[in-house]
Amino acid sequence: MSTFLARPHPPRRTRRHQAGFSLPEMMVAMALAALFMSTITDALNPALAFFGKQDTTAKLADLRMALESAYKEDVKLVDAAAGAVFTVTAGVISPVAPNANGRCATPATTFAPLARYLPSSSAASATDGWGQGLCVYITTRQSWTVNGLTYPYHTIAVVSAGYDGAVDAATALSAAGILTLGGDDKGIVIDGRKLVGDLVNTAMEQISRASTALASYFVTRYQSNPSRDMGVDYFARTNRAGAVSAEFDSAGSMPSTGGAAVPITNGQAHTVLGLSVADVTDPWGGTLLLDNSSDAVRNPQNATASMRSPGYTARISTTLPSGSVLERTVVGSY
Incomplete structure (x- = not known):
């Protein structure tokens, strides 16, 4: 009697799938991502602009109070300087003008002389609500005569470039101490004549x-x-x-x-x-x-x-x- 052994069947081969995406799939995904990001950005922009504006307004208000307090306390020092500087006991604040791109590279130490009057650090006070440097404008010493009395004064302005991050070409502080704001720029003026008056x-x-x-x-x-x-x-x-x-x-x-x-x-x-x-x-x-x-x-x-x-x-x-x-x-x- 003969015995026959069954030969085992060879293992069935499975089909392997390639990992990754095809080029068309990637292009579709990128297009969808771009559309999604655009939608998110459009939705966030108003909120970013609003909160940046609120923060900028608060920072400018704090700087106004600090500058006025320092001016009143050190008025003799402030108005003893003939040049375009704001001199107080704690130091000197110099003008910070916008560069060719309309941005102000404001040093973190710009408002250090006002530290005792500011609710936050002087470094934090040097930027607006969008993290951009604040511009500083100061007139040279001026004088005003009223009722036969003459007294000197300076005018100081601090300006934020606004949400677009660039100071408008129309923004300027005149020699007479009048601040003009262009575009979405925001600013404050410390009117030395009124303050000294x-x-x-x-x-x-x-x-x-x-x-x-x-x-x-x-x-x-x-x-x-x-x-x-x-x-x-x-x-x-x-x-x-x-x-x-x-x-x-x-x-x-x-x-x-x-x-x-x-x-x-x-x-x-x-x-x-x-x-x-x-x-x-x-x-x-x-x-x-x-x-x-x-x-x-x-x-x-x-x-x-x-x-x-x-x-x-x-x-x-x-x-x-x-x-x-x-x-x-x-x-x-x-």
């Missing part, structure tokens, strides 16, 4: 307050004198040399200014009038001056005979950085 008004208010207090002092001293002697100068308790004299109010508290205008804090004259040091410190850091005995006011020792008789006067004054003098003459009333 406000400081002058503050100084005038201080002089007025001190003058009113001095006038009230004179009347009060006159009324406290039982003899109501109208020949006594109640603006001072002694003569120029500090000696007691019948022509002055020896029972009073107001020291003589010694024949000149002196700081009202000398001899604590300001406290006699019920004023604090802050009340008599002008916006430029100077102290109001009091004159109750020089030849510029009517008093018993005046070199001019016609200026030695009542009604006696005194004067409160201060000097502006420009050299102009703010003053008010107080006439003693009986």
Whole structure:
């Protein structure tokens, strides 16, 4: 009997598939991706523009407050510089102009002198809401004369190039301190003339307050004198040399200014009038001056005979950085 062995069948070969995509498939995928990205970008652009605008507005507002605060605190330094710079105790801010591409390569240290006034870092403050550098424009020193008073000032502008990232050709700060914005540019202006004008008004208010207090002092001293002697100068308790004299109010508290205008804090004259040091410190850091005995006011020792008789006067004054003098003459009333 013969035995036959079955031969095993050879393994069935399976068809292998090639990995990857064909060129047509890749082209279709890329076209779909581009369409998808375009749709996403179109949808995001308004949001990016909105949030960038909001962030830029907030940063510019912070810079406005910082620049105004620094200007007021260091106004003498700011306006002492004749050139187009903003000089404060902590340093100097120089202009940053757009380059040929309309962009401002603003150094991170540009606003470092304002660090103490800024809510965020000075480096972060140097860019707008889209991460672009901010442009800085500063006028040279200007002067303004009003009511016979002349005072210097600078105008400063900070500009964002907006969403398109390039400063418009029409954007500029004129020599007169007028900012023109083109395209989608955004900016702020620190109007030095208005700011310094406000400081002058503050100084005038201080002089007025001190003058009113001095006038009230004179009347009060006159009324406290039982003899109501109208020949006594109640603006001072002694003569120029500090000696007691019948022509002055020896029972009073107001020291003589010694024949000149002196700081009202000398001899604590300001406290006699019920004023604090802050009340008599002008916006430029100077102290109001009091004159109750020089030849510029009517008093018993005046070199001019016609200026030695009542009604006696005194004067409160201060000097502006420009050299102009703010003053008010107080006439003693009986």
